[in-house]
Amino acid sequence: MALNGKIAVVTGAALGIGKAMTEILLQNGATVVLLDVNEAAGKSLKEALDKQYGREKTLFLNCDVESEEHIKAAFQKTVETFGGIDILCNNAGILNERTWEKMISINLVGAIRVAYLALQHMNKLAGGRGGVIVNTASMAGLGPLMSCPVYTATKHGVVGFTRAMAAASTASGYGIRFNALCPGFVQTDLFSAIPSNLGHYSHLADATQQMADMMGTLTVSLVAECLLELVNDETKNGEALLVTTNGNKYITFPVFTLSRGP
Numbered sequence: 001m002a003l004n005g006k007i008a009v010v011t012g013a014a015l016g017i018g019k020a021m022t023e024i025l026l027q028n029g030a031t032v033v034l035l036d037v038n039e040a041a042g043k044s045l046k047e048a049l050d051k052q053y054g055r056e057k058t059l060f061l062n063c064d065v066e067s068e069e070h071i072k073a074a075f076q077k078t079v080e081t082f083g084g085i086d087i088l089c090n091n092a093g094i095l096n097e098r099t100w101e102k103m104i105s106i107n108l109v110g111a112i113r114v115a116y117l118a119l120q121h122m123n124k125l126a127g128g129r130g131g132v133i134v135n136t137a138s139m140a141g142l143g144p145l146m147s148c149p150v151y152t153a154t155k156h157g158v159v160g161f162t163r164a165m166a167a168a169s170t171a172s173g174y175g176i177r178f179n180a181l182c183p184g185f186v187q188t189d190l191f192s193a194i195p196s197n198l199g200h201y202s203h204l205a206d207a208t209q210q211m212a213d214m215m216g217t218l219t220v221s222l223v224a225e226c227l228l229e230l231v232n233d234e235t236k237n238g239e240a241l242l243v244t245t246n247g248n249k250y251i252t253f254p255v256f257t258l259s260r261g262p
């Protein structure tokens, strides 16, 4: 299979989209390190995956992406156990407009921290093997959702970080592709909890629900298939892949030509 011999790390792997990413990577032959702050869910998933794929194909590590210490230890354990990192699914994230500083700390700062620490092991200039980093952004990273302005900001940040890192990697010779995955509404615990997590904007919950009803909700499996596309297609670097129930689209962004002033 296409990913035989590849070592993948998935953050937020225990539930939802991350769990589906873990499963499709295993189905395609990768060895997967599951990182999650939810130890019970992580251990439960590991137990189930052991039966299906064998104990040697996965490793679960309790890891909070807000903690540099946790991430460093997780990547060190990964490299010691499996010899390196080829694929990073930078997926962990929350929605809670009440605790918006924490949401920024997880969704944006955490994603940047995980990517930077993974670079220390993946970067060809640092002895790594290169590879691909897929950051889970959101459709809200491409256009604003009025019911969650800070969530929107975190996801716009993830898209911008991804595109800039893709250019930096190419210019620097890191040998690493960076892409952003931008799903619409996906049927997960995060989606189910939207109405209770809009804080000051709870009065806009109905409008958001109407939008979700109109757009439809995606399955985690369909999102995972899009992840696999970004992992496998080596022509994809600096892309933002929009995933909706009406199909998928690689987003084109405005290009500002550099020219001297008048």
Ligand SMILES: NC(=O)C1=CN([C@@H]2O[C@H](COP(=O)(O)OP(=O)(O)OC[C@H]3O[C@@H](n4cnc5c(N)ncnc54)[C@H](O)[C@@H]3O)[C@@H](O)[C@H]2O)C=CC1
Pocket (backbone or CB within 6 Å): 011, 012, 013, 014, 015, 016, 017, 018, 035, 036, 037, 038, 041, 063, 064, 065, 066, 091, 092, 093, 094, 106, 110, 136, 137, 138, 139, 182, 183, 184, 185, 186, 187, 188, 189, 190, 191
């Ligand atoms: N559900 C949706 O409609 C959409 C979700 N997304 C994004 O997809 C990603 C996954 O979301 P879902 O699967 O829907 O959520 P979920 O709540 O079902 O799963 C998120 C997983 O991340 C873990 N997690 C949360 N905080 C963490 C931390 N500090 N450190 C490590 N792990 C942590 C949770 O324990 C959980 O296992 C998030 O980044 C989210 O913003 C993007 C577009 C749509």
Ligand SMILES: CCCCCC(=O)CC\C=C/C=C/C=C/[C@@H](O)[C@@H](O)CCCC(=O)O
Pocket (backbone or CB within 6 Å): 095, 137, 138, 139, 140, 142, 143, 144, 145, 146, 147, 148, 151, 183, 184, 185, 186, 191, 194, 207, 208, 211
């Ligand atoms: C409400 C929190 C959602 C958290 C999970 C997601 O990331 C789901 C993202 C799904 C859809 C996002 C759509 C964004 C649309 C914008 O581009 C804009 O067109 C929406 C305008 C209407 C509005 O603000 O409600």
